[in-house]
Amino acid sequence: MADLSIEFCGVRAPNPFWLASAPPTDKAYNVVRAFEAGWGGVVWKTLGEDPPAVNVSSRYSAHHGKNREVIGFNNIELITDRSLEQNLREITQVKKDWPDRAMIVSLMFPCEEPLWAGILPKVEATGADAIELNFGCPHGMPERGMGSAVGQVPEYVEMVTSWCKKHTRLPVIVKLTPNITDVRLPARAARNGGADAVSLINTINSITHLDLDRMVAFPAVGNASTHGGYCGTAVKPIALNMVAEIARDPATHGLPISGIGGIGSWRDAAEFIALGAGSVQVCTAAMLHGFRIVNEMKDGLSRWMDEKGYRSIEDFRGKAVPNTTDWKYLDMNYKVIARIDQEQCIGCGRCYVACEDTSHQSIAQLVDAAGKRTYEVIQDECVGCNLCEITCPVQGCITMVPQDTGKPYMNWTQDPRNPRATSR
Amino acid sequence: MIESLKHLPQARSTNEALAEQFTDLAPPLTARQAAIEAARCLYCYDAPCTRICPSEIDVASFIRNIHDGNVDGAAAGILKQNILGGSCARVCPTEILCEDACVRNHDAEGQPVKIGLLQRYALDNMRFADHPFQRAPATGKRIAVVGAGPAGLSCAHRLAMLGNDVVVFEAQDKPGGLNEYGIAKYKLTDDFAQKEVEFLLGIGGIEIRYGCKLGANLQLKNLHAEYDAVFLGIGLGASRQLGLTGESAPGLTAAIDYIAALRQADDLARLPVPARAIVIGAGNTAIDMAVQIRRLGAEEVTLVYRRGTESMSATVHEQHIAKENQVRIRTWAQPEEVLLDASGRVRGMRFEKTRMEGKRLIGTGERFEIAADAVFKAIGQSMDPVGLSDALAKTLERDGDKIGVDAHFRTTVPGIYAGGDCVAPGQDLTVQAVQHGKLAAQAIHHDIQSKAGSR
Numbered sequence: 001m002a003d004l005s006i007e008f009c010g011v012r013a014p015n016p017f018w019l020a021s022a023p024p025t026d027k028a029y030n031v032v033r034a035f036e037a038g039w040g041g042v043v044w045k046t047l048g049e050d051p052p053a054v055n056v057s058s059r060y061s062a063h064h065g066k067n068r069e070v071i072g073f074n075n076i077e078l079i080t081d082r083s084l085e086q087n088l089r090e091i092t093q094v095k096k097d098w099p100d101r102a103m104i105v106s107l108m109f110p111c112e113e114p115l116w117a118g119i120l121p122k123v124e125a126t127g128a129d130a131i132e133l134n135f136g137c138p139h140g141m142p143e144r145g146m147g148s149a150v151g152q153v154p155e156y157v158e159m160v161t162s163w164c165k166k167h168t169r170l171p172v173i174v175k176l177t178p179n180i181t182d183v184r185l186p187a188r189a190a191r192n193g194g195a196d197a198v199s200l201i202n203t204i205n206s207i208t209h210l211d212l213d214r215m216v217a218f219p220a221v222g223n224a225s226t227h228g229g230y231c232g233t234a235v236k237p238i239a240l241n242m243v244a245e246i247a248r249d250p251a252t253h254g255l256p257i258s259g260i261g262g263i264g265s266w267r268d269a270a271e272f273i274a275l276g277a278g279s280v281q282v283c284t285a286a287m288l289h290g291f292r293i294v295n296e297m298k299d300g301l302s303r304w305m306d307e308k309g310y311r312s313i314e315d316f317r318g319k320a321v322p323n324t325t326d327w328k329y330l331d332m333n334y335k336v337i338a339r340i341d342q343e344q345c346i347g348c349g350r351c352y353v354a355c356e357d358t359s360h361q362s363i364a365q366l367v368d369a370a371g372k373r374t375y376e377v378i379q380d381e382c383v384g385c386n387l388c389e390i391t392c393p394v395q396g397c398i399t400m401v402p403q404d405t406g407k408p409y410m411n412w413t414q415d416p417r418n419p420r421a422t423s424r
Numbered sequence: 425m426i427e428s429l430k431h432l433p434q435a436r437s438t439n440e441a442l443a444e445q446f447t448d449l450a451p452p453l454t455a456r457q458a459a460i461e462a463a464r465c466l467y468c469y470d471a472p473c474t475r476i477c478p479s480e481i482d483v484a485s486f487i488r489n490i491h492d493g494n495v496d497g498a499a500a501g502i503l504k505q506n507i508l509g510g511s512c513a514r515v516c517p518t519e520i521l522c523e524d525a526c527v528r529n530h531d532a533e534g535q536p537v538k539i540g541l542l543q544r545y546a547l548d549n550m551r552f553a554d555h556p557f558q559r560a561p562a563t564g565k566r567i568a569v570v571g572a573g574p575a576g577l578s579c580a581h582r583l584a585m586l587g588n589d590v591v592v593f594e595a596q597d598k599p600g601g602l603n604e605y606g607i608a609k610y611k612l613t614d615d616f617a618q619k620e621v622e623f624l625l626g627i628g629g630i631e632i633r634y635g636c637k638l639g640a641n642l643q644l645k646n647l648h649a650e651y652d653a654v655f656l657g658i659g660l661g662a663s664r665q666l667g668l669t670g671e672s673a674p675g676l677t678a679a680i681d682y683i684a685a686l687r688q689a690d691d692l693a694r695l696p697v698p699a700r701a702i703v704i705g706a707g708n709t710a711i712d713m714a715v716q717i718r719r720l721g722a723e724e725v726t727l728v729y730r731r732g733t734e735s736m737s738a739t740v741h742e743q744h745i746a747k748e749n750q751v752r753i754r755t756w757a758q759p760e761e762v763l764l765d766a767s768g769r770v771r772g773m774r775f776e777k778t779r780m781e782g783k784r785l786i787g788t789g790e791r792f793e794i795a796a797d798a799v800f801k802a803i804g805q806s807m808d809p810v811g812l813s814d815a816l817a818k819t820l821e822r823d824g825d826k827i828g829v830d831a832h833f834r835t836t837v838p839g840i841y842a843g844g845d846c847v848a849p850g851q852d853l854t855v856q857a858v859q860h861g862k863l864a865a866q867a868i869h870h871d872i873q874s875k876a877g878s879r
Contacts, residue, residue: 066491346466346528346532348471348527350466394532
C-alpha cells in the first residue's frame with residue numbers, strides 16, 4: 001500500500017487531505033467529526049478580532065448543472081462568528097485529542113503589527129502546527145481592509161508575512177486570492193516576507209444566478225444581494241493553472257504549495273499534487289456530501305499510486321510541472337487527427353454540427369440508402385482541435401490520434417513562419 | 425348498447441371499482457422526473473427521433489425547452505407540428521417510432537429517452553393565456569371537412585390558422601373520432617379527447633355539425649358545389665368480416681363497437697361481460713379489446729392469431745401489456761367455425777392450426793376448440809361503402825379499397841382532398857392522420873390561393 005503521509009513545511013499529517021478554512025472547520029464538533037472520518041488535517045475557520053463577525057441570513061448559492069449537480073458554489077459568509085477565546089479553547093482541546101492530525105489556524109487581522117504580535121502567542125499556546133494567513137476572502141472583509149484587500153497588494157502581503165515570521169515560530173502559510181491578474185506577484189511577496197508555504201486558491205468573486213421575478217441575485221438577503229466567493233468543481237481549472245504558475249516560477253521555485261479549488265475526488269487531488277502541491281484542501285465537496293468522502297479519496301489515491309508504483313506523495317509530486325510550459329515552447333510539428341470509432345458511435349451528430357458550424361468542417365455526414373447517418377473525419381481538413389472529442393457524449397468514441405509527421409521538434413521561437421523568431 | 429351481447433351478464437362489480445381498472449396506463453411524469461428525463465436527451469443534430477416522427481415534431485428542441493424551464497415553448501413547438509400532440513403523446517406507439525430511433529438505445533445504454541411522456545408533460549403543463557396560434561387574415565374561403573377525427577380536426581385547425589373558415593361534418597354526436605370512440609380507455613383518461621378538441625377549436629373559425637353522415641344525410645356532390653374545397657377524413661367505418669357462418673349470432677361482435685360502448689358508458693357496471701372471451705386479431709385494437717375485457721372481469725381471454733407473434737401488428741410493448749393482464753395469446757390458428765349452442769348463441773369457436781409453407785400460410789388440418797361466451801373480431805377495418813356512394817363520390821379513384829391520393833392528398837377530383845386512415849399512404853396511426861390533415865390543409869390553401877391569384 002502506498003504511504004499517503006506527508007510533511008508539509010514542517011507539518012506532519014497522515015494524509016494530504018485537509019479541510020480548508022471554512023464552515024466545515026468552524027468549531028470542535030465539526031472538526032472532531034472530520035478527524036473521525038479520517039481527514040489528515042484541518043485549517044480552522046479564520047479567527048479575527050473580537051467582537052466576532054456577524055453573518056447575514058441566506059449565505060450560499062450554487063450554479064447547478066443539467067442534473068442538478070452543483071458545478072459551482074458561492075458564499076457570502078464572513079470569518080468566524082464565535083469569540084476568539086472559545087475558538088482557541090476548542091483548538092487546544094482538539095489538537096490535544098488528535099495529535100497526529102495537522103491543525104492549522106487561519107487568521108485575519110487588520111494591517112497593524114501589534115494586533116498580529118498579540119494574537120500569535122495565543123495561537124502558539126493552543127499547540128497548533130501552523131498558521132494560515134487569510135489574504136484571500138473576497139467578500140465582506142475586504143470592505144474592512146482585510147482579506148483579498150491585503151492579498152491584492154503584494155507589498156502588504158510581504159509586510160504582514162514578515163510580522164508573523166517575527167512574532168511566531170510556527171510555520172506561516174499565506175493563502176492567496178485568485179482575484180488578481182498575476183498570482184505570481186503575491187506568491188513572490190509571500191516568499192520575500194519569509195512565508196514557509198502558500199495555499200491557493202481562495203474563492204473567486206461571483207454572482208451565480210438571479211431571481212428574474214424579483215430581479216435580485218442569489219443568495220438574496222431580503223431584496224438585495226452582493227457578490228460572494230466562488231468555489232467548487234468549476235474553479236478547479238483556474239486553481240490548477242495558478243498552482244502551476246507558482247510551481248514553475250523560478251522566483252518561487254520549491255516554495256511549498258497547499259492546493260485548493262474544486263477538489264472532490266482522488267483524481268483532482270492527484271492533479272494538484274502532480275502540479276506541485278504538497279497537501280490539498282477541500283471544502284465544497286465536503287459541504288455537499290459530508291466528511292465521509294475522504295474515504296473514497298484516500299482509497300482511490302492509494303490504489304492509483306500502487307498501480308503507478310508511487311510509494312509516497314513525494315514520488316509524483318510536481319511531476320507534471322516540467323511539462324507545463326509557455327505556448328511558445330510547444331511543438332509546432334506535433335499533429336493529432338480525430339478518429340471516430342464507428343462501433344461505439346451512437347449517431348447523435350453532435351461532432352458533425354459542432355465542427356461544421358464552429359470549427360473546420362472536417363467531419364462528413366454520410367447517409368446510406370436506409371437513411372442511416374454515419375460520421376467520418378475528413379483527415380486532410382482536421383486540425384486536431386479536440387472539439388468533436390469534447391462534445392461527443394460517448395467517452396472513448398472519438399480519440400485524437402497522434403500523427404507521424406516525420407518532422408523534428410520545432411517551437412514557435414524556431415518556426416520560420418514566426419516573423420519575430422529568435423533562432424532560425 | 426351492443427345488441428349482440430345483451431344476453432350476457434353485466435360486469436360483476438361497481439362502476440367505481442371498475443373505473444380503477446381504467447386509470448392512466450402510463451402515468452404522467454412529475455416535474456422532477458421530467459427534469460431528469462429531459463437531461464438525458466443529447467440534443468442530437470439531425471436527430472433520428474425527429475426524422476422518424478410522422479408529424480415531424482422537433483423532439484430535441486422541445487425537450488431542451490422543457491429542460492430549460494420553458495414549458496410553453498416546448499408545447500408550442502410540439503403543437504406547431506401536431507395540434508393533437510396531447511393524444512399522440514398518449515397513444516403513439518413510440519416504441520416503434522421516436523423512442524426506437526433514440527440514439528440512447530445503443531447497446532452501451534439500451535435506454536431511450538422517454539419522449540412520449542416528455543411530450544405529454546409539456547402539453548399537460550402548458551399555461552397559455554390564449555390559444556397559442558393566431559389566425560392569418562381572413563381569406564373569405566370556406567372549406568368542408570368530413571369527419572371530426574384526428575385527420576379532419578388537424579386539417580380544420582391548420583386551415584383556420586391559414587385564415588379560412590371551416591365547417592366540419594361529423595356522423596357521431598361527439599368529435600375526436602377514434603380518440604373518443606376507439607382507443608383503450610386507460611390510454612386516454614379523464615375525457616382527454618374532448619378537452620383536446622376544445623383546445624383545438626380555441627383558434628376560432630371552425631364549426632362542427634354533428635349527426636351528418638356522408639352517403640346518408642350528407643352528399644359529397646353538394647359539399648363540392650357549396651364549398652371552396654372538401655377534405656375527407658372519414659376513416660374506416662366498417663369492421664372486416666371473418667367470412668364464416670354464424671357471424672351474426674348473438675355473442676359475436678366487432679371489437680371496435682364494444683370499445684366504443686365502453687368508452688361512452690356512464691356506468692361501466694352495466695356493460696355485458698362474458699366469463700370467457702375470444703379475440704380474433706393481432707393489432708393494437710385486438711390487444712386493447714382483450715385487455716379491457718379482462719379488466720372488466722372476464723376470467724379467460726384468449727387472443728387468437730393465425731401467424732406468429734413476430735407478424736403481429738401490435739407492438740412488442742402492446743403484447744407485453746396483454747401478457748401482464750393475463751391475456752392468453754394463441755398463435756398459428758385460424759378461425760374455422762363459430763360454435764353455437766341450442767339457442768343459437770356463441771358457445772365457442774373451432775380453429776384450425778396453421779403453418780407456413782414457403783411464403784403461403786396453410787391449414788395443417790389439425791383442429792381445436794375454445795369455449796367462449798363471446799367472440800370479438802379485431803381483424804381490421806375497411807371503407808364503409810355507404811360513405812362514398814353518391815355519383816360524385818363514386819368517381820373518386822381508389823387505391824385498393826382506400827381513396828387514392830397524390831403526395832399532397834388531392835383525390836382525382838379537383839377540390840376534393842382526403843387523408844387519415846381512409847387513404848393508402850402510411851400506417852393507420854393517429855399521428856399519421858394528424859400529419860395528413862396538416863399537409864392536406866396546406867395543399868388546399870395553396871391550391872385555392874394559386875387559383876385565386878391566377879384569375
